[in-house]
Amino acid sequence: MNDVDPDRPITYRSGALPNAAKIRVLFVEMALGFGGSAKSLLELVAAMTDVEAFVLSSFAIEASSIRAIRVAPAEYSGPASRAMGYLRDLQFQIMWIAAVIRAARAHKVDIVHVNNGLSLNVAAMIAARVLRIPLVVHQRGWEAPSKKLELAKRLLGKAPVIAISKAVRDHLLTLQLNADRVRQIYDVVLAPTRPTQERIPTGVLHVGMHGMLTEWKGHRLLIQAAATLNQLSPGAFRFSIAGGTVPGQESYVESLISAIRELGLSGIVELVGHTDNVYEFLNGIDISVHASISPEPLGRVIVEAQLAGVCVVAANAGGAAELVSDSCGILLDPTSVDSLVQAIQSAASSSQHRGDVAARGRDRAHDLFNTTRLASAVRDVYQTQTGR
Template identity: 25%
Template sequence: MRVLFVNDTPRNGGPGRSLYTILKFLPKERVHRTVLLPREGIISELYRDHGVADEILTLPDLVENPVEPWSRAMMREDYDAPAPLRLVRLLGNLGRATRGVLALAKLAKTGNYDLIYCNGTNANFFGGIAAALSGVPALWHVRYTHIPAALRPVHDALAEGGDVAAIVCVSEAAAALFPKAGPKVRVVHNALDVDEFGAGVEPCLRTELGLPADAVVFGSQGRILPRKGYLEMIEAARIALAGMDAALQARCHFVVLGDTPEDLRPDHLAECRARVVELGLEKNVHFLGFRADVRTYVADYDVGIVPSVYPDPLPRAVIECMAFGRPVLAFDVGGVGEMLRSADAPVGRLLSGDPPDVAGLAAAIGDYARDPELRREQGARAREHILARYDARAHAAHIMAIIDQAARA
């Protein structure tokens, strides 16, 4: 079977890494894996270095941002380009996107592909239209919980039409976007290769920061965006630290891995770092920036924090922390609660997310900082839960069955 996997960005992030895990464990003898990206980048390097794709192609007309320059990737300063220039780029990108859809449809048909596997919001639009033009069915992997109102009619028409043969949603929160799509909608949570998240990983975080052996590390990883809740996490850290004695304050550290992508504004990483300085928390709160491989850092956490304040579909950070045997503190939004509630016993703590219970998060931080047995017990349970329900091998087998069914459609 020939499957064309369309990933709508070459940037590092959850969708591309989740697709990597699927590609890694799909049976090579059954699936020819062609990956199509807008351009080369971290994701293409990852796929190529680990041999998870049989072919990697680029199609620059898979437009990532409606006002991006025509000859290079979007940068933050492009948002400040003169209005006439942005209008010209917008009009040009409409033409490029049309050309991209046509090229994708031609590739699907002339390449004798059995399925277009769409991974991401833009990929779903491109792939859904290309499926209608080419007659090659599409599968949508939905990793979002919101569609702009202006695009919703087109999105719904594609989803409910016959050319999109299957819709895989990473959470019930994502599946709520498709009330009329019927049985083609399946909820399949993300997974990871549990062998890559275990005792064989050499921790580096405490050494890098020069932390004492008895430090209690609360860690988080992800893109640094306002909706990811890092300002709320900083405030919770401030409140929690204020309630500790001097000895515990000195031992308690908050570490965040990640950056704000160059094609998004504002630079929220800079805003978070400035807030840390403003509150005088530099000794305890550390925004380290981007790390290509977070595992050696997560392995040094004591507790994971996933502070998203919007309906986050299903952040990989939850699974990564739990796979290392770390309990997770989070606001109950989107698919986050689905992950933590699905365990038979507590593997962390969920706080109210609407509005985010910052004081509750601060109280939870204090509880876990003071109780190593609580951290150990819930962390061990979290690891067992991931091993039982979120291993990438079983996940890939499930996805393979859906691919088979969708291709036959």
């Protein structure tokens, strides 16, 4: 990676050589840190070989397939930005507008693709309007009614919005977006490059959960379920929770550590931190748990577990309900510890049952998340906007 001036934002470009035949896309990634949004973006870029991609990010992204180019402000502080005064927030938005304009002009892009939804990307949408460059919005989450959302809807005009699930598409339609402008396209999720290793029975079932350590992901629910399962079947389970800390939410991680200690689970539940290779983590577990207590817009952790051939236990809400059915996973009530306990017990009932569920889950994931088809669908959106 090139040396980076800490007072300036960072942009990333795909490793492909410039090609006049390729459409040039500026992706704007405005998020709290490297999570599912950024990972999905990089995997989409990797899958679109006929696109020259530039990624303007509010935080550093490490990936061997891209090289860094300095272009934009890197002072996004996540939740703290909501506490800024009006003038500070205005300055922040102006910085982003300028950053997008500089990047778009410097790299002569054909289209601006904002990666985190409507209301978070007002600055990038203004920049696209100023430049008169076509715009695409990737809606990766829910929107709450606000003045910023109404402004974003006006700036959107006739630009298309890509919804990452049917649940997100339906949500957008409740906000009075034109149905003709909303395209539902699942995220690209790259499958493991190496075959899944056969799991060797040890007599102890390994239950795992992976994803960013933030409260709505349901880690406390899993810890409470672990306590119950340990009482019912001492020594039958161990639990691993993988994921990085969200900036500003360090106290949440401390609360999880305290809960594990207070429930006497120190030797049974482990926080393993960030994992660079999620498939290595998944390769070592028997049951993957998704227990988000708020509806998930999509739930890529479910897809990753399915592609890894792991039996999935998942919350029956939001986009997750599109990925898992009773035949290819085990659904649970995301508000109930007892429901999670029962779901894990069902998965633990026999290795044959887990294997059958995992095999059907893998088939479903390969069908819904065909990389070539999904990348082509996004490329088609670009073509309708640019004529290329």
